[in-house]
């Protein structure tokens with residue numbers, strides 16, 4: 028069994044191409060991680076997820092602790108067996124989901140108490156409890172229990188929240204059961220304040236983790252401020268450890284963040300868009316409910332190997348969404364995930380070939396063309 032580690036293969040500027048070695052296999056980076064919510068990537072079978080080229084998927088601690096419950100998943104053999112996914116699984120720590128679901132909650136120095144959005148039952152998450160739940164799920168990568176402040180917020184609030192998250196990071200690390208090939212990631216906080224971001228990176232590297240995430244972003248600050256924060260934060264993060272930008276993003280976000288040194292991403296966009304008739308392509312996005320697609324027999328993307336592009340066309344997808352057929356969201360989710368994986372593979376190959384700058388220019392020109 029090999030130790031959990033990230034190996035750099037090639038760099039161009041601050042961008043890196045490498046391999047993440049885990050107990051559940053090796054994954055090339057940069058990588059996009061499809062979001063599995065309640066033990067499933069919505070509208071997808073795991074074979075379909077695998078066929079898109081995904082290497083790591085996300086599990087959702089918050090949902091799974093409420094239903095079916097972490098102890099049941101442990102008794103059933105853990106999330107890998109439960110959802111039939113043999114590759115690495117990363118689970119978030121649940122705090123962000125509690126806040127973003129707006130569930131009735133109370134935050135204190137020790138943790139967060141909240142009411143389940145499913146049946147109103149009371150629950151409590153602390154750094155220890157969150158770490159134990161992720162262990163019960165048999166997560167390959169465990170995230171620290173943190174607090175993600177909503178932006179904009181007064182600097183004092185961002186500072187207090189970041190320092191609370193750093194105290195929780197130490198408790199999360201204390202509660203983490205070390206296992207060969209498994210890892211735990213610290214989460215850098217500090218809003219868009221570069222001084223606070225630097226203090227957070229120092230606090231986490233003093234504790235020591237197998238990887239480091241940039242949290243507290245993609246919460247309404249906008250792309251320019253997100254990139255500016257990365258410019259001031261990523262160079263301070265350990266070069267030999269994987270870097271994960273949480274909750275990001277659009278194809279343009281992914282490209283810009285890879286150029287700024289990020290290796291791992293997760294976002295609900297491709298799957299959520301797939302369910303709402305929005306297609307991602309090399310030429311921008313399409314709303315397939317629009318009547319202009321009714322007689323268009325072209326595939327979504329000419330060089331896409333997904334089922335929607337090899338066996339069907341835009342006219343058929345348009346019909347499925349107009350008819351509210353469940354095959355619509357299934358095929359379009361498949362396409363969007365396949366597009367995101369193809370995008371990451373192309374970016375990685377460009378870094379290895381030393382032509383990320385040229386490739387980035389061609390990608391941005393295509394997205395700007397927005398031709399149908």
Ligand SMILES: Nc1nc2c(CCNCC3CCCC3)c3[nH]c(NCCc4ccccc4)nc3cc2c(=O)[nH]1
Nearest residue numbers: 062085087119120123175242243244245273274295296
């Ligand atoms: N622990 C933690 N998680 C964060 C997350 C959740 C990442 N996805 C987790 C998956 C695990 C299960 C579900 C998600 C974030 N997601 C976003 N933005 C999402 C923005 C967005 C919203 C809606 C649509 C598209 C993008 N910022 C985030 C910051 C943090 C953070 O600081 N700490």
Ligand SMILES: [Zn+2]
Nearest residue numbers: 331333336362
């Ligand atoms: Zn496709």
